[in-house]
Amino acid sequence: MRQILAHPRVVRVENNLEQDMSLVAHVDAGLGSRWQAEGASPNGVFAVEPVTIQFSEHYPNRCPEVALRHDFDRSHPHLLPGSPDQPPRPCYIDGHPHDFLRLRGMHGVMSQLASWLEKAAAAELIDPSQGWEPVRRDRLDDYVEVDADALRALVTKDGGGVFFRTPFTTIGEGNRRSMCCHVLERLQLRENVAQALQRQYGQIGIAVVVWPGRSPEGGELIAAAYSPETVANVGDLFERATSFGLFRQLDSQLGLIRRRLNGIPAGVPKVIAVTLLVRRPMGIIGHGSRIEILPYVIEVSTPDDLAPGSLCPVRLAAHREAVSSKLMAAMSGGEDVTDPPNWTLLGAGSVGSKLALHLAREGKGPRVVIDSGLMRPHNYSRHGLLPLSRFDALNDVKAQALSYSVKMLGGASTGYYSDVNWLASEGTSEEWKVAWPRDTQILVDATGSPSVTDALCLPRIVESRPRVVETSLFADGRIAYLGLEGPGIDPTVQDLAAESYRIFAANETLRNLAFNSDGTTVSIGQGCSTVTARMSDACLSAPIPAMARQISKLLNEGLTEGLGTITIGLVADDLLSQTWWKHEIPSFIKLTGDHQDAPSVRISQHVSNQIDKTIGLFQGVETGGVLIGRFNESTNSFHIVDLIEAPADSKFTASLFSLGIAGLPELIAEHAARSHGTLYPVGTWHNHLSDTSASKTDYATGVQLAFGQRFPAVILIRTPSEYHGLVVEASGATNEKSVLATAYRVSEKGA
Template sequence: MPGESLRAHAEHFLAVATRHPGCRAGRIIDAIKTSATVELDIDVELPLHMKPDGQSPNGVRNAETVQVVLGPSYPWSSPAFYLRTDFPRDLPHIQPDATDTLPRPCLLDGSQREFFFQFGMVEGGIFHLVDQLVIWLQHAAEGTLINREQGWEPTLRRDLANLMAIDAESCRTLVDRSGGHRIFRAGYIRLGAVDNRLSSGAAAMLHVSAERTRLKRADNDLFITRPGAESTLGSTVCCVVWPDKLPSGEQFIADTYLPETVTTLGALQNRANELRCGQNLRGMLEALERYFRGRALETPVPIGIVLCARRPFHLIGSASDIELLPYIVEVRATRGRNALFASGSDEPVAPATQLDVANPALLRNVSGAPETGSVAMLGCGSVGSKMAVHLARSGASITIASDQDLLMPHNLARHALTYCGPPRYKADALADELVRLGQEPQVHKGDLVQDLQSVGRRRGILTKQSTYAVNTTASLGVREALSLLAPQDVEPRLAEAALFGRGNGGFLLVEGKAHNPTLCDLVAELYATVDENRLRSLLCDPEHGLSEVQIGQGCSSLTMPMTDMRLSAMTAALTETLVEVMQHGDGNGEIAVGHTAENAPDTGWSRRSVAPFHVIPIQSTPGWTMRVSQRVLDQMRAEAKRWPASETGGVLIGKCSVRLKAVTVVDLLPAPPDSVRSETLFTLGTNGLKQAIIARHRATGGALFDVGTWHSHLDDHGPSARDWETARELGSGRPPPSVLLIVTPERLHAIMHAEGNCGP
């Protein structure tokens, strides 16, 4: 029989509880089919100066009798603890209940059931719960349930059926010295029958927006109801009220802890008076009466009211001393009514649990992520949408969502969104999702390659509000358009993220300060420095490597096959790396590369700093520059030191872009063995050179090729007539580019033969 089972449980509970040294005695009060009640006599260790009185100044006795109720599902549910009827309620950590019910202590800062379960043996759970009860009563007697150093303990509002989502920090910023109130638009859902009252068969949840409003008679859309079979949706308002100043002009401090016992409109008004918010609350309720004069609603509408209490010190977990106390009261504007609140002061009011709306600060705190700068997301496809959502959920601000393509059905295989409506722009869809996370991104749906070249349109993409701009388009055109910009035209620091090798590899590039090295520089440097076979295979795979097929290309075809799991894993790691760079990166460029192991999901990552490239104007070729990696320059100077009495040299490996008018050097081939060195001349040999150039080109998947030659001068003089002749011979013997770089002890000179140019 259930009753017999609960009696057995009650006897077991009592036997274990009385073993605790703080439990003096106990007894079973009753055991019926649905519950069993046990009483425990708890010794409370009072401080010495309180012992003669037998109780603490706040009314906690040296011996407290506590009721313990075991529910029908015990031990699959936790015991419930109840204090005596006249136990002082003006203490923190007491559950919010009506004054005609027994007060319940909050023994733990989490789930009591999980605490009860964690000890495995039921005996362990019972003993430790009783131990928590003893500690709680002792702290209650000492008045240390609130620790000033830890912060003010907010009024306990756990397990309430009514909820209110509101931007707490924005509310707190409203509170000034003078007092006042603001009304905000809100949406709501109400559960329960129309005739049921809040906290008595009905419950409501409000989602308060940041849009301010007034109770103006002309606004007919403030209160809208859309009844359903089991719930009602609609729009309403929420009023935030804060305290008036004292007659002396000082701020009013609510330094007395008040338990949550408000259940009626009269009790709410009394609580508002205690917090010096009464006058402003009455003004709002009177305005509400005037608004509904002559109006009628078919169903009840919940109204939100938030009282702001200024505490003597900051709240736990917050730097603010403003506590928010939310309540919900229903307006029943029936036809032929005598008053908006028919029951007057007895009109039911439901305390609500305050939930924060999604915003960057909340998400950053919940995720434990560091505070970072804001990000403009250039590309809202598979990689871009994932990274944007990762960043937003970590509290980073997304300022721009840019993409000119539509979100098509096949994109949903890997996109961060699951939008199923008619085709729409990826940028719009992502921006709408980010709004739900408290973001306010601007949207750009133009061609980035073209718009980055327009001063006006570029300012709307690379905004001053963005700390970083991340290119996830995998478009060579966008990369070059970003790299072409002059340093003064780039407000945010530029980065690029992409996947390759069916998602088994990924990289993050972050340009250096002053726009050097650029994204194009870093891609070339990446190809030149790949020294691991698995990574080289993935990067240069002719079918799915970076140089062939890339995620997010602006075409309508399906991109490289990979699972959403693989893409999500790689983009999450790329996003973490970006956050790390934003936090701790230096002024240099950054290359981070990751790839999976062969036939295993394990992913290894490497990250290195890239110094600024040396930028050298190419003489006689207006507008063209040579960009030389510091790593390569160090190799050339080391080679020159090996031949202190002779000129030496070799072949330059890199990339060339006519659009950028730049020749980028990221690698060298040594001089062939038949090269000739002398004090005044270096002649590059040919033995095996062609084969070495072809092999290097193939090893980089066709990304890098020879772009000219270099040689040293023993003195700091520029190109000689012989150098110009050599440049002419190089230019006539092979297609451009063919640059001749001269390395002197202190300077660099670059020359390239062009039509009509015969040198100095």
């Protein structure tokens, strides 16, 4: 009481604590001088308003109830629902008053009440520039769960009403009972509808939705007057419907339900959820629609409970959105997902499941999930899904289990039990159309399998698939990798993998973690068991939200422009910090031959820039060096991502470059050690001063290199206008008298 009296806007206080634990605070409403002289504002707010503060034995854990004088104008917005027999109660805080009391105390409560009265006097409780303030329906125990947009889409100019199948659930008992009506599909009220619902659910739950028609003048019927919620029984509900121009529609719909309920035993639970759709003069705040949704719940004993004069109690209900992609996007602060993005997830394991669920909670779950695995007990140590009962989990297909969870979050998703590697390498075009339909934006490869990476780059599939985002974790989850192919699938995920090894090798911290061969593995089961990495769920989960965020941005912004990218994250050992680097990777230069067996040679812009820089330093002579990269047998392709400069004993002339050997073995060994063997010499490069192709010397050099290594050798030639080259492969055992060498000419033009 002393705190309230100390507030500067409190004129005096009536102490009724001994009688009923209440105080009446007379609050200065902050009227202007002219209104103060008149004693009230034009809309009836007194210069000094009596406010009843009703304490309870639970104070201070519960905020006291606040009520205005009984004859306070109820057309003000921001009034809590209640019976007209009780004094109106202001909604003075956006949030729960109990929490506000803990933060600000009774002094803060009085400040909010004084501000509310001042705004009420000035008719500023609603800001028209923000929209129409919906009728207060907070702090209610009952809910009608339905997609608001689907309801608003029903509204027509001529008015009408529809029914929905609406099973209900009840929690608690007595005054603490809470009901939720789950509005499902449209329902035709045929003669046997009540009996059918009783057989299906053991209860009868029907939702009635009505909306207004035209005004007497023929235009839209608009409810422009604000009035608080005062419905307590069915008679009150009809009166409220009448005020909105909805009596005819409500009477027609409830009248039909009354006829359908005839003959149903009184002991069968029957709940009718009534929703009035009211057209307001401006958009509802936060919704962008002029249609306000006012739901009510009626527990029916006999059909006559639904008659217009019935005193059957009506429970005020709050609207609760059904789970949908739209709701997930709104709660995530994202854009409207009226047309959710379409993407396919390859691999529904630990990483893939967590990525899928993060994105599904943004309204962007995968439309297709592909995996050939089954959920096994050890998977749950890190998987995004929770275990089912032992019986249900016997053959729980990962892809289908994950897609089901995505659907439960409002997405449209289908799971396919298929081996991703087989699908990519041996699948048919018809199977691919199912796995990634025509409008699929991206494929997200979360398998962590190099075999899948290679299979996705086979020439036949590259022509038939969208761009790929590849995700994987290294070093017990300390390093996260996300690679995005460039437009036109250039660079490919194979190119990006080779580039990532170069990036890892150049960074001591990444190198020591990513190429550490001492990773701990765990055997699961006996015999031909699964071997999996030992890693806590916290370690695995730490970088995945950032990766999901990057994929989300890609889906939002589209993939028509831009370069390929490699995004690498480093997570601290204690998980308390993360560092991320993003590298833009331009398209690779591609050399091909005129023979179907000719390997392709793909050169990174990083390497090409280094070559041109070296040539610029050696004007008038040929120069060269050693090519570093990888050879992939699956796709018969070279991926060149780095160079070793020519040793000091190399010879540079206008007609010949001769690669020296001084210190070269040591440089090669050092390079191989830095990349842990992921990158290695694949050939040499040199330039020609004119636009000439390979010479006899180049052929001879290529043969020598091919005999000295276990895979084809590249002789790359840079001319002033383009790249030429040779790929030379030796065949036959080295101890045979006759050994063949096959040389393929390659160039940017494919000659």
